[in-house]
Amino acid sequence: MEILQIVGLGLAVTFIVLLLKEKNQVFALLVTLVAGIVILLMMIDQIQRVMNMLTGMAQSAHLNNVYVATILKIIGIAYISEFGAQIARDAGQASMAGKIELAGKLIILVLAIPILTAIVETIMNLMPQMGGG
Amino acid sequence: MSLDVNTIFQIAGIGIIVAMIQTVLKQMGKDDWAQWVTLIGFVVILYMVATLIDDLFEKIRQVFLYM
Numbered sequence: 001m002e003i004l005q006i007v008g009l010g011l012a013v014t015f016i017v018l019l020l021k022e023k024n025q026v027f028a029l030l031v032t033l034v035a036g037i038v039i040l041l042m043m044i045d046q047i048q049r050v051m052n053m054l055t056g057m058a059q060s061a062h063l064n065n066v067y068v069a070t071i072l073k074i075i076g077i078a079y080i081s082e083f084g085a086q087i088a089r090d091a092g093q094a095s096m097a098g099k100i101e102l103a104g105k106l107i108i109l110v111l112a113i114p115i116l117t118a119i120v121e122t123i124m125n126l127m128p129q130m131g132g133g
Numbered sequence: 134m135s136l137d138v139n140t141i142f143q144i145a146g147i148g149i150i151v152a153m154i155q156t157v158l159k160q161m162g163k164d165d166w167a168q169w170v171t172l173i174g175f176v177v178i179l180y181m182v183a184t185l186i187d188d189l190f191e192k193i194r195q196v197f198l199y200m
Contacts (some may be wrong), residue, residue, distance in 0.1 A: 016141075016145045023152035024148050024171075027144065027145070027148030027175075030144055030178050030179070031144050031148070034144055034181075037186060038140075044193065047196055075197060
């Protein structure tokens, strides 16, 4: 029962942070950050299992490997940027959190360029007059 | 995993002790020393946090980026 461990850890960290906040704001924030890291580290095995299932399904469906890799990268970037943005927002730096999220969105868009190009090329091939060829 | 959980309580302990030392030093009238203690405690904890975050990013890179 890993969920009991995580809920207990979260509650303990919450009260420790309440205690530390009035003494030392920076240390309270660092405790929150480490707790977030620990919980993510606990969860990464489960995430790996899901990812293995997804890649296995994609391989049995004979999908192009590039697209699956792109999607996995996009999911990873979303997780990381969300994590960083939440830490920044906890520290009261909402604008910094916004910048982190913006960077995450932009990088995801750049990663999606090959897929978008493939879609546009497919549509162009479906329409012979506009495809130019 | 229990090592990581220990880190949380270590950081909380260091924070509380640093706050205590700070109060004592301020009452003795040594404000500059109090500031140094806070700074050193912060750097030590930042080092621990940086190690952990490196671990996390390495794992995430393993899972998501290189299948």
